[in-house]
Amino acid sequence: MERGQNYSINIEEIESEVKKMIHHGQEVVIVGGAHPLHRHEKLAIAVSKAMRGHSLQETKTDGRFHVHTKTYLDGAILKEEMERSTDVLAAGLLDVSDPGLSNKYFLRQSWEDESEGSNDSIVKHKPLWSPYSSKHQKGKKKKAVKKKGDLYRTYGTRVIPVFILSLADVDPMLMMEDESLVWASSDVVIVLQHLNEKIPLSYVSETERQHAIPSQVQRHILAGIASALGGVSAPYEKTSHAHERPVTNWLWAAGCHPFGPFSNVSQMSQMLQDVALRNTIYARVDSALRKIRETSEYKTLHLNTSRLH
Numbered sequence: 339m340e341r342g343q344n345y346s347i348n349i350e351e352i353e354s355e356v357k358k359m360i361h362h363g364q365e366v367v368i369v370g371g372a373h374p375l376h377r378h379e380k381l382a383i384a385v386s387k388a389m390r391g392h393s394l395q396e397t398k399t400d401g402r403f404h405v406h407t408k409t410y411l412d413g414a415i416l417k418e419e420m421e422r423s424t425d426v427l428a429a430g431l432l433d434v435s436d437p438g439l440s441n442k443y444f445l446r447q448s449w450e451d452e453s454e455g456s457n458d459s460i461v462k463h464k465p466l467w468s469p470y471s472s473k474h475q476k477g478k479k480k481k482a483v484k485k486k487g488d489l490y491r492t493y494g495t496r497v498i499p500v501f502i503l504s505l506a507d508v509d510p511m512l513m514m515e516d517e518s519l520v521w522a523s524s525d526v527v528i529v530l531q532h533l534n535e536k537i538p539l540s541y542v543s544e545t546e547r548q549h550a551i552p553s554q555v556q557r558h559i560l561a562g563i564a565s566a567l568g569g570v571s572a573p574y575e576k577t578s579h580a581h582e583r584p585v586t587n588w589l590w591a592a593g594c595h596p597f598g599p600f601s602n603v604s605q606m607s608q609m610l611q612d613v614a615l616r617n618t619i620y621a622r623v624d625s626a627l628r629k630i631r632e633t634s635e636y637k638t639l640h641l642n643t644s645r646l647h
Contacts, residue, residue, distance in 0.1 A: 345533060345553040347502070355560055355606055359568045359614035375503070384419035385503060388412045390515075411503075411514045413521025413528050420501075420526075498566050500527040500559060510534040512552075517541075517599065519550060520558040527562030531555045541599045548599045557596035557604040564596070564606060568614025569621070572597035 341348075353368045360366060375382050390412045395403045505512075514521050514530050517539050521528045536549035564570040574590040574597075591600040594607035606614075 345504075345531065345555075347556060347559065351556070351604065352560055352563070355604075356563055356567065358606060358611045359564065359570075361615060361618060375505075380423040381420065384416060384423055385411070385505075387419050388416035390415070409509045409512055411512065411530055413514055414523075416521075416528060417523060417526055496567075498525065498527060498563065500529065500563065502529045502531055502555060502559065504531040506532065508532050508534075511537050513537060513550065517550070518558075519552060519555060520562045522562035522565040524566060527559070527566050529555050529558050529562060539599050543600060550599065557601065560604055560606070561596040564610070564614060569617040570606075570610055570614050573610070574598060 347370075349368055349370045353366060356368070357366050375385070388411055389409060391407045391409045393405055394408050395405050398404050510532075511534075512530070512532060513519060514528075519530045530552065532552045534552055536551055539548045539550055541548040561572075571584075572591075573593065573595055574586050574588055575584045576587070578585040588600070591598050593601070594603050594605055595601055595610055596604055596606070
C-alpha cells in the first residue's frame with residue numbers, strides 16, 4: 339500500500355475508474371488494508387490447497403522435447419476453500435477495516451450470533467422482511483431452517499472482496515491459470531502478486547516474447563473489478579455456443595483496457611465503461627422480469643389450488 343514503489347497499489351485511481359462504471363446516484367467505497375497471511379492459518383491453508391501443477395512439453399535449442407512441471411494457483415479452488423474457511427478475512431473484511439461502513443450500508447435489526455469467538459458480523463442479522471415472508475410459504479416445500487449466525491442477503495448494497503495475495507518465497511514463475519495474474523467471479527476477485535522478475539509468456543508480439551510482471555498488479559485489480567462489477571469481459575474474447583468455450587481474436591487485444599497479456603494500461607476506455615453501464619441495466623431488467631414471472635406463476639398456481647378446494 340506504500341506509494342512510490344514498483345509494487346504500489348493506487349487505491350484512489352482504482353476508485354476513480356470504478357466510479358466511471360456505475361450509474362448516477364450510486365456510491366463506491368473502497369476500503370484497503372494489509373493483513374499478514376501467516377496470522378490467518380485457514381486462509382494460508384486455502385492458498386496451499388489451491389496450488390496445482392501441469393506438465394509442459396517444450397522444444398529447446400537441441401531440437402528435443404523437454405517435459406517439466408509448471409505450478410499455478412487455481413482461482414476456482416481457492417475461492418471454494420476460502421468460502422469453507424471461517425476466517426474473519428473471508429467473511430468480515432468490512433467490519434475489520436472500518437466498522438462504521440457496515441452500519442451505514444447494511445440494515446441491522448437484531449443480532450443473532452452471540453457465540454464467543456465470532457467476529458464475522460457483516461450481514462448476520464435477521465432481515466426486516468422476515469415476518470412477511472411466512473405468509474408466502476404456504477403450499478411450498480419447507481426450506482432449511484436458518485441457524486443463528488447465518489448470513490442473510492442484504493439488498494441495496496453489494497460487497498466485492500478483492501484479495502491481493504502478495505506472496506514471498508514462491509516459485510518465481512508462479513501465475514494463475516491461463517497465464518494470468520487475476521481470477522474473478524461474480525462475487526470475488528483474486529489477484530496474485532510476488533516480487534520476482536518478469537515471467538515469459540507463450541504470447542509473441544511481432545518478434546518479441548511477451549512478459550508478465552508479477553509485482554505490478556494495478557491493472558489486474560481493475561480488470562477483475564470490471565469483470566465482477568460490470569460483467570465486462572476482455573475485448574478479444576467472445577462466447578461461442580458452438581465451441582462451448584470463449585473464442586479469442588487477438589486483433590482486439592491491444593488498446594485502452596487492462597485485460598490480457600498485450601495491455602499495459604490501468605484504465606477503462608469509454609467503450610468499456612458504456613458496456614459496464616449497459617450490462618447493469620440489462621441485469622436489473624432481467625432480475626425484475628424473473629420476479630414478475632415468479633409472482634405470476636405463484637398467483638396462477640395459488641388460484642388453481644383455491645379452485646380445487
